[in-house]
Amino acid sequence: MLGYAAHSDNSERTLLAFSWENSTVPKFKVLLTDYAWPDLDIERKTLGDGDCELIVADKAKTDAESLAKLAGPCDAIMTNWAKVPGSVIGAAPNCRIVSRLGIGLDNIDVEYCTAHKIVVTNVPDYCLIEVAEHALASIFALGRKIGFYHQATKEGRYELQAGPKLRRMEGQTVGIVGFGAIGRCLAKKLQGLGMKVIAYNRSRKNPLPGVEWRELPELLQESDYVTLHLPATPQTKHIMGAEQFKLMKPSAYLINTARGAVVDEGALAAALAAGELAGAALDVQQQEPCDLSKAPFNDPRVIVTPHAAFVSEESLANLRSRTARQVVDRLHGRVPENVRNPEVLG
DSSP states (O other), X not given: OEEEEEEEETTEEEEEEEEOTTOSOOSEEEEEOOOOSSXXXXXXXXXXXXXXXXXXXXXTOOSHHHHHHHHTTOSEEEESSSOBOHHHHHTOTTOOEEEESSSOOTTBOHHHHHHTTOEEEOXXXXXXXXXXXXXXXHHHHHHTTHHXXXXXXXXXXXXXXXXXXXXXXXXXXXXEESOSHHHHHHHHHHHHTTOEEEEEOSSOOSOOTXXXXXXXXXXXXXXXXXXXXXXXXXXXXXXXXXXXXXXXXXXXXXXXXXXXXXXXXXXXXXXXXXXXXXXXXXXXXXXXXXXXXXXXXXXXXXXXOOSOTTOOHHHXXXXXXXXXXHHHHHHTTOOOSOBSOGGGGO
């Protein structure tokens, strides 16, 4: 903004032009409940260009009560992992969009948003390559005993014959539970490596050439590796429990890069102790961080990673810019991409 000030210098008055930086107040406010990266440069730039001010919650105060106090003046909410219940959304009477920095919507009260005509968005194709790559790496780390050997050698044991017998990976069967975008991406990679792929998906939509459908019990009985790629819902909670582990081959492995809730961790620990399966790779846990001193996480046959499957520099930059753009589009009257409750737009 350009302004002028009158200045008296004895015989004359001089007009001095000067600019006031940041003299305008942003039109919109956006609450960011939490984030898992070092800075917010991308978010501030994208939102700032859209006349939005970013309000960031304290990392130690992401409970519903604390978030509700911040949400009051906000026109939009962006969330990564923090729970965003109706009490938080309702505290922001001007809220027009809740945008997920991720894929799943289980941390957002979508029903409340829909009832109050609030758009919910996500980035459904976010990190699908990364998660598929992480699952693939886990399969090979288990099958080739890389995790097991690594831990043993660091403890001073250099023993080729320790642990399960090694088998050739090519030709083994991988069962994919949940055949969405990530499952399909993984299937293509596995087929390229000469592995047989079978899949379970309730809808059986979008079949892939060379991938055979199975019911879940059949898949568990046939697979050398069972890898989970389905959301956490009331229907999928503990989809892998005591009954399912008993169906698996004693030589088979479980890989979970989906959600911790889909695996009954107590039942998994018991199954490992009983020799009902050979090991597991768990990138997600019911409680994060998990207690690494307890089973199944302290079992040498279990690889544990800290919910890292989704991460890459490329995926994060794409996620952050697209999510912020969704918010800007909605607040400026445009329809954002990936609206998950399109009925509110009618």
